[in-house]
Amino acid sequence: MNWDETGSETDEPTGPVLDDRLVDADADGEDTAVEAALRPKDLDEFVGQEKVREQLDLVLKAARARGATADHVLLSGAPGLGKTTLSMIIAAEMNAPIRITSGPAIQHAGDLAAILSSLQEGEVLFLDEIHRMSRPAEEMLYMAMEDFRVDVIVGKGPGATAIPLELPPFTLVGATTRAGLLPPPLRDRFGFTGHMEFYAPAELERVIHRSARLLDVGIDADGAAEIAGRSRGTPRIANRLLRRVRDYAQVKAEGMIDREIAAAALKVYEVDARGLDRLDRAVLGALLKLFGGGPVGLSTLAVAVGEERETVEEVAEPFLVREGLLARTPRGRVATPAAWAHLGLVPPTHGAKGQQGLFGA
Numbered sequence: 394m395n396w397d398e399t400g401s402e403t404d405e406p407t408g409p410v411l412d413d414r415l416v417d418a419d420a421d422g423e424d425t426a427v428e429a430a431l432r433p434k435d436l437d438e439f440v441g442q443e444k445v446r447e448q449l450d451l452v453l454k455a456a457r458a459r460g461a462t463a464d465h466v467l468l469s470g471a472p473g474l475g476k477t478t479l480s481m482i483i484a485a486e487m488n489a490p491i492r493i494t495s496g497p498a499i500q501h502a503g504d505l506a507a508i509l510s511s512l513q514e515g516e517v518l519f520l521d522e523i524h525r526m527s528r529p530a531e532e533m534l535y536m537a538m539e540d541f542r543v544d545v546i547v548g549k550g551p552g553a554t555a556i557p558l559e560l561p562p563f564t565l566v567g568a569t570t571r572a573g574l575l576p577p578p579l580r581d582r583f584g585f586t587g588h589m590e591f592y593a594p595a596e597l598e599r600v601i602h603r604s605a606r607l608l609d610v611g612i613d614a615d616g617a618a619e620i621a622g623r624s625r626g627t628p629r630i631a632n633r634l635l636r637r638v639r640d641y642a643q644v645k646a647e648g649m650i651d652r653e654i655a656a657a658a659l660k661v662y663e664v665d666a667r668g669l670d671r672l673d674r675a676v677l678g679a680l681l682k683l684f685g686g687g688p689v690g691l692s693t694l695a696v697a698v699g700e701e702r703e704t705v706e707e708v709a710e711p712f713l714v715r716e717g718l719l720a721r722t723p724r725g726r727v728a729t730p731a732a733w734a735h736l737g738l739v740p741p742t743h744g745a746k747g748q749q750g751l752f753g754a
């Protein structure tokens with residue numbers, strides 16, 4: 394019972410220390426400033442995501458050949474994998490203007506009506522964080538997507554009338570980090586859904602070489618591989634680590650990045666060979682050293698590292714789980730053998746607690 398102590402509600406915001414986390418996949422201020430310069434401009438320049446790229450290429454080519462507006466596109470995937478980038482590429486490939494807005498920015502159906510009614514024919518409407526749109530706006534969007542029409546409601550109460558408004562054909566590109574939160578009627582109205590995957594190290598190496606060229610930094614193959622391995626499968630993180638390594642190289646090594654420089658720089662920034670940062674290692678370290686690998690409850694683990702439960706659960710754990718270093722079991726958090734190996738520790742031999750936790754004592 395109460396194994397992960399989900400009953401206790403602590404809604405404390407996470408501390409400011411986490412805002413400048415180097416391995417956070419969300420964009421920070423500096424990212425936003427430089428990302429525009431690093432964004433690939435067309436499908437050929439867009440690295441990886443072979444399946445999405447190939448399918449999208451067909452959708453866009455076919456639309457172009459028909460002289461028609463492309464079908465609505467939904468892009469889903471974790472932060473920093475290239476959803477915004479791809480939406481801009483869609484507009485560029487269709488030779489169409491793009492209007493950018495986001496779910497949270499659309500509070501009322503009227504906000505959406507204003508945007509929709511001002512679209513040009515063939516324009517791409519990029520709706521970021523589409524899962525966070527308000528309900529009434531969402532319902533208006535259904536009709537707009539399907540029939541290129543909206544009903545503008547004038548007046549209130551029994552006297553209210555709906556005035557139909559024809560819209561020019563447009564392409565909606567929706568992006569979401571939480572595809573599961575989209576209501577099925579909305580999901581069904583997209584002609585094409587692209588699921589963005591985490592990138593393979595070799596793909597991230599290509600991203601890094603490309604960005605290094607644009608930033609005018611020298612880097613060799615080993616240097617790029619070293620950064621790629623620590624980038625958590627995410628181009629945004631790869632670009633951010635590259636910028637920090639560049640700083641280090643400028644100050645300490647005449648600007649050229651090789652494996653040694655990359656590793657030394659990322660040691661300074663406490664990003665380890667697998668992309669774990671100080672917080673990740675603290676969580677893993679406590680689990681192994683204080684609790685013999687678990688199982689241990691989330692609250693206990695959080696207290697042990699001096700962080701909020703939410704921080705441990707939402708900031709540190711997802712990547713540890715993804716990497717197969719930590720498992721969430723009904724009896725608590727458990728370290729995997731890979732976790733012991735990664736921190737260079739030897740698991741207790743007799744009655745390994747982790748095993749008991751996983752399979753029941």
Ligand SMILES: Nc1ncnc2c1ncn2[C@@H]1O[C@H](COP(=O)(O)OP(=O)(O)OP(=O)(O)O)[C@@H](O)[C@H]1O
Pocket residue numbers: 418419420427428429431432433438439440441442471472473474475476477478479570600628629632
């Ligand atoms: N396939 C790719 N090839 C090269 N660079 C990429 C690729 N995907 C993403 N990037 C780079 O990563 C950065 C982040 O990408 P982008 O902003 O498109 O992510 P996102 O999925 O929209 O993230 P969020 O969910 O936070 O909005 C961009 O600056 C871009 O340069």
Ligand SMILES: [Mg+2]
Pocket residue numbers: 476477478521568
């Ligand atoms: Mg984005």
